[in-house]
Amino acid sequence: xxxxxxxxxxxxxxxxxxxxxxxxxxxxxxxxxxxxxxxxxxxxxxxxxxxxxxxxxxxxxxxxxxxxxxxxxxxxxxxxxxxxxxxxxxxxxxxxxxxxxxxxxxxxxxxxxxxxxxxxxxxxxxxxxxxxxxxxxxxxxxxxxxxxxxxxxxxxxxxxxxxxxxxxxxxxxxxxxxxxxxxxxxxxxxxxxxxxxxxxxxxxxxxxxxxxxxxxxxxxxxxxxxxxxxxxxxxxxxxxxxxxxxxxxxxxxxxxxxxxxxxxxxxxxxxxxxxxxxxxxxxxx
Amino acid sequence: xxxxxxxxxxxxxxxxxxxxxxxxxxxxxxxxxxxxxxxxxxxxxxxxxxxxxxxxxxxxxxxxxxxxxxxxxxxxxxxxxxxxxxxxxxxxxxxxxxxxxxxxxxxxxxxxxxxxxxxxxxxxxxxxxxxxxxxxxxxxxxxxxxxxxxxxxxxxxxxxxxxxxxxxxxxxxxxxxxxxxxxxxxxxxxxxxxxxxxxxxxxxxxxxxxxxxxxxxxxxxxxxxxxxxxxxxxxxxxxxxxxxxxxxxxxxxxxxxxxxxxxxxxxxxxxxxxxxxxxxxxxxxxxxxxxxxxxxxxxxxxxxxxxxxxxxxxxxxxxxxxxxxxxxxxxxxxxxxxxxxxxxxxxxxxxxxxxxxxxxxxxxxxxxxxxxxxxxxxxxxxxxxxxxxxxxxx
Numbered sequence: 216x217x218x219x220x221x222x223x224x225x226x227x228x229x230x231x232x233x234x235x236x237x238x239x240x241x242x243x244x245x246x247x248x249x250x251x252x253x254x255x256x257x258x259x260x261x262x263x264x265x266x267x268x269x270x271x272x273x274x275x276x277x278x279x280x281x282x283x284x285x286x287x288x289x290x291x292x293x294x295x296x297x298x299x300x301x302x303x304x305x306x307x308x309x310x311x312x313x314x315x316x317x318x319x320x321x322x323x324x325x326x327x328x329x330x331x332x333x334x335x336x337x338x339x340x341x342x343x344x345x346x347x348x349x350x351x352x353x354x355x356x357x358x359x360x361x362x363x364x365x366x367x368x369x370x371x372x373x374x375x376x377x378x379x380x381x382x383x384x385x386x387x388x389x390x391x392x393x394x395x396x397x398x399x400x401x402x403x404x405x406x407x408x409x410x411x412x413x414x415x416x417x418x419x420x421x422x423x424x425x426x427x428x429x430x431x432x433x434x435x436x437x438x439x440x441x442x443x444x445x446x447x448x449x450x451x452x453x454x455x456x457x458x459x460x461x462x463x464x465x466x467x468x469x470x471x472x473x474x475x476x477x478x479x480x481x482x483x484x485x486x487x488x489x490x491x492x493x494x495x496x497x498x499x500x
Numbered sequence: 501x502x503x504x505x506x507x508x509x510x511x512x513x514x515x516x517x518x519x520x521x522x523x524x525x526x527x528x529x530x531x532x533x534x535x536x537x538x539x540x541x542x543x544x545x546x547x548x549x550x551x552x553x554x555x556x557x558x559x560x561x562x563x564x565x566x567x568x569x570x571x572x573x574x575x576x577x578x579x580x581x582x583x584x585x586x587x588x589x590x591x592x593x594x595x596x597x598x599x600x601x602x603x604x605x606x607x608x609x610x611x612x613x614x615x616x617x618x619x620x621x622x623x624x625x626x627x628x629x630x631x632x633x634x635x636x637x638x639x640x641x642x643x644x645x646x647x648x649x650x651x652x653x654x655x656x657x658x659x660x661x662x663x664x665x666x667x668x669x670x671x672x673x674x675x676x677x678x679x680x681x682x683x684x685x686x687x688x689x690x691x692x693x694x695x696x697x698x699x700x701x702x703x704x705x706x707x708x709x710x711x712x713x714x715x716x717x718x719x720x721x722x723x724x725x726x727x728x729x730x731x732x733x734x735x736x737x738x739x740x741x742x743x744x745x746x747x748x749x750x751x752x753x754x755x756x757x758x759x760x761x762x763x764x765x766x767x768x769x770x771x772x773x774x775x776x777x778x779x780x781x782x783x784x785x786x787x788x789x790x791x792x793x794x795x796x797x798x799x800x801x802x803x804x805x806x807x808x809x810x811x812x813x814x815x816x817x818x819x820x821x822x823x824x825x826x827x828x829x830x831x832x833x834x835x836x837x838x839x840x841x842x843x844x845x846x847x848x849x850x851x852x853x854x855x856x857x858x859x860x861x862x863x864x865x866x867x868x869x870x871x872x873x874x875x876x877x878x879x880x881x882x883x884x885x886x887x888x889x890x891x892x893x894x
Contacts, residue, residue: 218558240589241669262588278672279721281680302680304721349691350646376721379684383644383691390642390650394740397649401744405751412755416762423766427773434777438784445788449795456799460806466817467802470824477828483850484834492825 234267244277244310256311275319279306279376282325287333288386289340291348297340298384303332304376305368313372327371328364332378335363349383356380573604580616582664585609594664613664618728621679623686624654625733642738643687649695654733657682657714659725666724674723678714681721685713698735707732 239245239258246256247263248271265272282303288296305328307313317323339356340348348356360378368375385393457464477484486493576599577583583595587608595602595610602608624641641652659678661667671677689709690698698706711730718725737745809816835848 217555221558238589240586241591241665243589259590260586260588261590276672278670279677280672281677283680302684304677345644345648346646349644349648349687351692353688353691377717379681379717380687381680381683382639382687384642385644385650391740393648393650394738397737397741398744401741401748405744405748408748408751408755409758412758415755416758419759419762419766423762423769427769430770430773430777431780434780438780441781441784441788442791445784445791448788449791452792452795452799456802459803460810463806463809463813463817464802467805467820470820474824474827477832480832482832484829484832485848486829486834486836492822492829 235264236262237265237272238262239274242276242278243274244307245272245274246310246314247272253311253314273319275307275310275313277307279304280321282328284329284332289337291340291344292342293344295345296386296389297345297348298386299336299380300382301336301378301380303328303378305373306376307372308369308374309372311372316371324371324373328368328373331364331367332360335360353380569604573601575600575602575610577612581612581614583610583612584664584668591665591669611668613661613667615661615664618658618660620656620658621675621682622656623679623682640683643690645690645695645698646692647694650738651690651695651698651735652738653686653690653735655682655686656731656733657727658729659727661724662726663724666722670722670724674725677721677723678718678725681714681717685710685717689713699737703732703735
């Protein structure tokens with residue numbers, strides 16, 4: 216019986232004890248309520264006391280949360296549309312305010328933040344052009360946005376860790392025209408390469424042709440010179456031989472010519488039988 | 501009620517019933533004694549055992565339960581891991597690899613975090629299963645450059661946990677955060693660079709900048725994540741314009757090809773021209789030699805004949821003449837025409853006579869006046885005049 220009593224007593228003691236304590240982990244923030252009213256809210260992680268039934272505790276995630284905003288269209292200074300996808304990193308700053316203003320609902324908090332941030336975006340984007348947004352002013356915009364939204368977020372009990380633009384994209388139809396521009400630029404480059412290649416090739420070919428003509432012309436010159444030398448030498452040889460007896464040469468050359476000329480039986484000769492050749496012809500008759 | 505409480509004598513739970521036994525604990529003995537104790541308690545509760553006995557049994561049971569509970573506090577941390585210990589939710593320590601102990605639940609608990617394993621995220625693509633197919637994710641991959649062009653960038657980020665406590669406690673969903681930060685950083689870095697730089701020589705510099713930016717932001721968030729490497733899987737023009745880009749590259753190659761072809765032509769034409777030139781000159785040389793030799797030949801032939809002629813001019817002359825005439829007249833169609841008859845008008849069917857030279861039949865056509873006879877060559881006519889040497893060459 217003593218044992219039972221001890222056991223029961225132990226159980227009751229433990230049960231009562233559990234009702235009087237609660238833990239707060241490193242990832243939580245807690246508020247202790249007394250009959251609906253906030254009594255204490257700045258709890259360090261660990262184990263803490265509360266009155267059973269009279270007090271109840273609500274816990275909230277104290278880690279860095281993300282608001283991943285839906286992509287939104289904004290107008291730039293050049294009156295161009297851009298689609299911006301951004302995110303906000305925040306965590307609970309003052310948990311009491313967080314509870315009272317957004318009833319501790321993370322989604323609610325995100326919704327409210329979304330509106331605030333988008334307003335800030337709109338004004339910052341509207342005074343800059345695309346190059347500034349994408350390149351030069353990126354960091355500056357981030358700083359400005361964080362500063363702008365810090366105070367407003369504090370009113371919601373939130374602490375802004377970071378505001379970043381994840382993507383800046385052009386709307387689909389503008390993208391298409393960008394592609395076309397890129398293509399056209401590439402085409403220009405391609406055409407330039409090809410025409411430069413043609414130009415260089417034409418030069419080389421023309422030069423080769425020129426060289427060919429020059430080489431052949433020179434050769435012709437040389438050849439004619441040689442032929443001339445040959446003709447001259449042969450003429451000299453002929454002349455020196457034939458001039459030894461010009462008259463005989465005339466005779467001899469003529470009869471050779473006759474012989475060569477009248478080789479063809481198709482030729483028709485009409486002959487006077489009084490010619491020298493037929494001297495003895497008639498006399499025979 | 502710990503087992504080494506002072507005042508109760510050494511109530512060593514592993515020793516036998518005789519609490520002052522100092523021998524080494526024996527497992528079988530311990531189990532047996534435990535069973536005895538349990539039996540004593542339950543047996544003693546129903547019957548009329550001495551209160552002192554059940555008290556003792558209960559004490560032993562309690563001590564045993566506490567011991568078991570205490571033993572549950574042991575845990576092993578594998579190599580490459582850290583253990584994060586919290587007490588009632590509050591962080592107490594980070595334990596290293598090996599056998600460790602914490603006050604068992606619900607007082608303390610431990611979460612093991614692998615700090616050495618390389619994890620990675622993919623941005624702009626997904627590698628399904630193996631790495632054969634890289635499916636592009638255009639939303640993540642396409643981004644603007646400084647000169648308002650669009651490029652397709654695929655990144656793989658490798659990271660590991662460098663601070664287990666921060667990793668567990670600071671950010672909700674650290675992996676998603678890393679991906680968001682990566683996207684923001686890569687767009688920031690690419691957006692500050694021109695398209696040609698991104699696509700060609702700037703890759704390593706871009707990767708270094710992106711890695712630095714990601715790390716800076718993740719450290720600002722106190723995320724406990726260390727970015728070990730950022731790999732640029734690919735940076736290329738977007739799919740719709742890839743054709744044009746490839747064509748530009750092809751155009752450069754075409755340019756070179758055209759030049760090469762022209763040079764090949766040049767290398768073909770010029771040597772051929774030189775060859776033709778050499779041939780021309782050689783032919784001229786040949787002609788020169790030929791002509792000179794012909795001249796010398798004819799000259800010596802003439803001179804030989806001349807020397808004989810000089811010895812008997814009249815006779816030689818006569819002979820040469822008659823021989824020549826003989827050859828000539830026997831090789832051609834001849835028509836004798838005696839005009840001394842006094843008639844002025846004569847009809848000569850010359851065309852008929854010419855035509856007859858092509859037929860085989862001999863014919864004689866009398867003229868209207870005068871005597872006309874026609875001779876024919878003795879041999880049939882070979883018409884191939886190009887080959888002057890054959891047929892009737894003399």
